[in-house]
Amino acid sequence: MLKNIHPLAAWYTPEIKDRNARILQRPKALTISNLHKTFEHKGKKINVLNSIDFTAYKREFVCVVGPSGCGKSTLARLIAGLETHEVGAIHIDDDLVDGPGPDRGMVFQSYSLFPWMTVKQNVMFGLTESGMSRNAAEAEAFQWIDLVGLEKFANAYPHQLSGGMKQRVAIIRALANQPKILLMDEPFAALDPQNRLKMQRYLLEIWQNIDITIFFITHDLDEAIYLADRILILEANPGRVQETLSVPLPRPRKEETLLSPEFLATKEYLEKLVHPPTTEVDMEDKLSMVRMVSVNSEVPDIF
Ligand code: ADP
């Protein structure tokens, strides 16, 4: 009997297969095991994440995609130790996550810089907090500021920076603390397409030069394919792993990558998984929900 052939199988060249195989042989950086998360809402329990199993390997770039509300941000917050879960475990290397810690850096969509501190002070903050001398912290901060080309803005305040600049500072501020993993939740979603692409390039360049594993959430499929080694695809209600896809593109990624046939094939494949066309059956389901609403006159939260 014919085995099921993956629709992207033809794009996995021997080099790409070899690279992917080597990533999976590296030590584990993040291990999520049988993770369940339930929220209580108006007295009802909502199962947001259901039995999530996933491993990211050292220096891997993982992107997470999935429909809105499937639990992507919740997953990032759980890894960050900002939420608690009922069942399962999260490990960074071999350490069990049971609260926030310096081994995880976070960058959110909304700018999380301290508005009353300059760029330099923002980057130095975590360093002096962890006991580094002011001089050493300042020298370290300057290196990071140089790396993202913001030397001229070292003494500027966040409100004097563009959105892209603010996110560059947010990234280096997180990285200066030398986390093992960088958690990014839609960090470029508020930027215009041109700046977004610029930031993606910056991030790839930084990632290539330092020892960091990146767990990057996005709803932009182009962004996920351009950045990731592997894409974790979640589905909703409850959030669970639909597929883990190794991206069939060589590195380094270039802008031409975005126009290559393998890129477009991957995008088409992901589109079908993440935004399946609404079928008549779906419509029928929705209609019955509407009927249910009018009968029970209680609006369910799913819309
Ligand atoms: P995503 O980031 O994929 O859009 P989220 O993780 O933000 O999804 O949310 C997943 C689901 O969990 C949503 O239905 C959301 O309403 C619910 N949710 C998130 N945070 C809370 C909370 N603190 N209390 C109750 N429900 C929540």
Ligand code: MG
């Ligand atoms: Mg979210």
